[in-house]
Amino acid sequence: MGVLTDNLPLFLGGFRTTVLLFAVAAVASLVFGTILAMLRVSPVPILRGLGTLYVTVVRNTPLTLVFLFFIFAYPLLEIVKLSYFTGAVVALSVYTSAFVCEVVRSGINTVPVGQAEAARALGLNFGQILGSVVLPQAIRAVAPPMMSTLIALLKNSTIAAGFSVAEAGAIRQVLSEKGENQLLALIWVAVGFILLVMVLTLVQRALEKRWSRAR
Amino acid sequence: MTASTTAPPMIRMASVQKHFGPLHVLKDIDLEVPKGQVVVVLGPSGSGKSTLCRAINRLEPVDSGVIEVDGRPIPQEGRELARLRAEVGMVFQSFNLFAHKTILENVMLAPVKVRRQPAAEVRKSALELLERVGITNQADKYPAQLSGGQQQRAAIARALAMRPKVMLFDEPTSALDPEMVQEVLDVMTGLAADGMTMLVVTHEMGFARKAASRVVFMSEGEIVEDSTPEAFFTAPKSTRAKDFLGKILTH
Numbered sequence: 001m002g003v004l005t006d007n008l009p010l011f012l013g014g015f016r017t018t019v020l021l022f023a024v025a026a027v028a029s030l031v032f033g034t035i036l037a038m039l040r041v042s043p044v045p046i047l048r049g050l051g052t053l054y055v056t057v058v059r060n061t062p063l064t065l066v067f068l069f070f071i072f073a074y075p076l077l078e079i080v081k082l083s084y085f086t087g088a089v090v091a092l093s094v095y096t097s098a099f100v101c102e103v104v105r106s107g108i109n110t111v112p113v114g115q116a117e118a119a120r121a122l123g124l125n126f127g128q129i130l131g132s133v134v135l136p137q138a139i140r141a142v143a144p145p146m147m148s149t150l151i152a153l154l155k156n157s158t159i160a161a162g163f164s165v166a167e168a169g170a171i172r173q174v175l176s177e178k179g180e181n182q183l184l185a186l187i188w189v190a191v192g193f194i195l196l197v198m199v200l201t202l203v204q205r206a207l208e209k210r211w212s213r214a215r
Numbered sequence: 216m217t218a219s220t221t222a223p224p225m226i227r228m229a230s231v232q233k234h235f236g237p238l239h240v241l242k243d244i245d246l247e248v249p250k251g252q253v254v255v256v257l258g259p260s261g262s263g264k265s266t267l268c269r270a271i272n273r274l275e276p277v278d279s280g281v282i283e284v285d286g287r288p289i290p291q292e293g294r295e296l297a298r299l300r301a302e303v304g305m306v307f308q309s310f311n312l313f314a315h316k317t318i319l320e321n322v323m324l325a326p327v328k329v330r331r332q333p334a335a336e337v338r339k340s341a342l343e344l345l346e347r348v349g350i351t352n353q354a355d356k357y358p359a360q361l362s363g364g365q366q367q368r369a370a371i372a373r374a375l376a377m378r379p380k381v382m383l384f385d386e387p388t389s390a391l392d393p394e395m396v397q398e399v400l401d402v403m404t405g406l407a408a409d410g411m412t413m414l415v416v417t418h419e420m421g422f423a424r425k426a427a428s429r430v431v432f433m434s435e436g437e438i439v440e441d442s443t444p445e446a447f448f449t450a451p452k453s454t455r456a457k458d459f460l461g462k463i464l465t466h
Binding site: 114117121124128133137140211 | 300328329
């Protein structure tokens with residue numbers, strides 16, 4: 001307990017950065033991943049191709065490599081300067097949205113054809129059909145795998161510690177330099193992550209319960 | 216028939232052809248449905264009657280031929296087609312109510328999204344429609360909580376909410392338990408009595424007898440007979456229609 005209580009500001013600061021990193025990357029991945037999924041089910045072949053290309057490239061690239069790209073290679077392009085934190089957000093979002101895309105797309109495939117057909121018969125356009133009829137049902141159908149993707153994002157965020165972002169994954173290193181017990185330090189970091197994941201699991205359960213009738 | 220010479224028919228199909236791969240599902244279809252008529256399409260399964268119904272609002276694109284609704288040819292996929300579909304009500308065999316929306320929200324969706332009518336106004340007329348089909352007390356439930364008959368009546372109300380010029384029914388009672396067929400047919404009979412132009416694909420001979428202005432009999436992608444219900448049921452001309460009626464009416 002000493003390791004935790006003696007270094008509480010360090011732990012709180014680390015986890016605050018983790019939560020912030022996670023929250024921003026999660027929103028960005030959900031939005032961008034859903035747009036990618038819409039591309040992948042679009043009737044326009046070029047858009048479909050773009051979506052498929054993105055998923056194929058990004059999903060098959062190790063996350064560390066994506067980080068290396070945005071922290072070390074991207075600055076050479078001299079477009080917009082990214083701080084380490086922003087670079088980490090971008091790397092995590094780019095990577096996770098490929099997975100979100102596939103989860104959303106599998107959800108879209110579970111929605112019966114008749115739903116979109118009824119919407120077309122009422123005069124809704126493609127965007128309205130996706131936005132009002134298909135996507136809401138698709139998201140409801142994939143709450144568990146979507147939450148798994150977000151949990152993976154939360155844990156993946158610790159890679160940012162290797163790229164000068166002082167999130168929870170960096171706590172051990174600081175404590176090691178202070179001569180603290182590293183085993184205890186790591187256990188407390190793990191406990192922190194377990195608590196955060198439990199929150200996400202509770203959110204998932206609440207959503208599943210709420211949506212059980214309406215699908 | 217002097218009226219039909221001045222006003223265009225609500226639905227006109229001329230020389231319509233449609234293939235599914237090697238299968239010729241619509242063979243040179245000519246059909247007119249004048250305003251206010253109720254046309255019932257009968258025929259064995261696989262005769263192309265559902266395809267014919269779905270071709271009218273282009274849920275099923277055809278290979279060639281003319282299809283007009285209220286004097287206008289149906290457009291290609293896009294904004295114009297959406298506008299046409301908004302004026303053509305459709306009721307499906309499997310109801311296809313939006314599963315994540317309540318019954319009231321189902322009825323309100325299209326008028327709000329497509330017609331951009333104010334929600335309060337739409338809500339009022341939606342409740343009136345639900346009353347008309349007899350399910351006001353189900354307004355806040357989700358489709359899965361309703362019986363098949365109630366779901367299909369809700370689907371009819373949803374289609375009517377767009378104030379369509381014509382209603383298409385694609386086997387509206389085929390997925391229902393027998394005890395629920397009548398409540399749906401009653402709603403349809405009421406609509407017919409109110410003067411709605413309807414094209415109904417069905418196996419319900421009772422409804423055809425009672426509510427149809429005309430019976431169209433299809434077999435193997437062709438329109439084989441087109442006559443009054445009286446003439447069709449008492450004196451079918453073709454052997455195929457006689458066979459069909461023989462099979463249906465003996466059990």
